[in-house]
Amino acid sequence: MLQVGPVNPDVQAALAGEFGALRLPDAPGEQEDFLALHAGNIRVAVCSGRFGVGTELMRRLPQLRAVVNFGVGYDTTDVAQARERGILVSNTPDVLTDCVADTALALYLDVLRRTSAADRYVRRGDWARTGNFPLAVRASGKRVGILGLGRIGGAIARRLEAFGCEIHYHNRRPADGVPYSYQASAEELAAAVDVLVVAAAGGPGSAGLVSARVLENLGPEGYLVNIARGSVVDEDALVPALAGGRLGGAGLDVFAHEPEVPAALLELDNVVLLPHLGSGTVETREDMARLTLENLRSFLHDGTLATPV
């Protein structure tokens, strides 16, 4: 068994103890020797977050039969190759839906009502020095577009309904039985709403879906919230749009090159920046760890996964 990259502490403890997993060295220079020695014996890989079983690593593991991923997103693993070779892949759906949706709402409220910016204003002593904080934008009753109305997108939409928002969405195909307005493209979705919330899965199919044109359609009065993957947004277009006032603001939990955040964003007061903490609560991470280990034990027991992708 192989551990790829850092994983949650509970999973880590089980991997090192119960499963006696080997850890792939982080330094690329050391990986070569490690793989020369162990690659032929690896049947299961466990990974998380930014570190998956990508194209090259998967090619180097001829006996690989399962990839167990801590996290709902598995865009760092080469699922096309896995499918071709009959390698099973699991993730941790459902258990993190509420927390990630809560994070989207936190960003939504923060970027529109400017609570983090106002907090900085108080801490700087500006309230006493210069008077009241400038007025923010109303968060209730807005037109909101959900890009990717899956489990997490749906949970975000239900929360926004309670705020009296008018919900639009775009998926590849209209979803059955949802009461929201379908828009045929990301461009059309952005043109129809005040706030665009990105909840689409990452990976090659969604890369750059929030393009310069989408941002232009949102416009100077529009806002972007992203709790999905940085790759879904054209970050090279986003940063100058925010800096140049061509987009009203953004609440971002994810970035194209994590943990790097574009330096220009740090200077902007109309941007809320989080360090990819969407699922980051004690309870949810415990549930994710439990589900990861359930997948692992199930595979070792009878070759099946509890939550295959």
Ligand code: 8YV
């Ligand atoms: C990370 C996430 O997996 O589930 C996902 O897809 O992005 C997160 O929950 C988590 O931060 C562990 O790295």
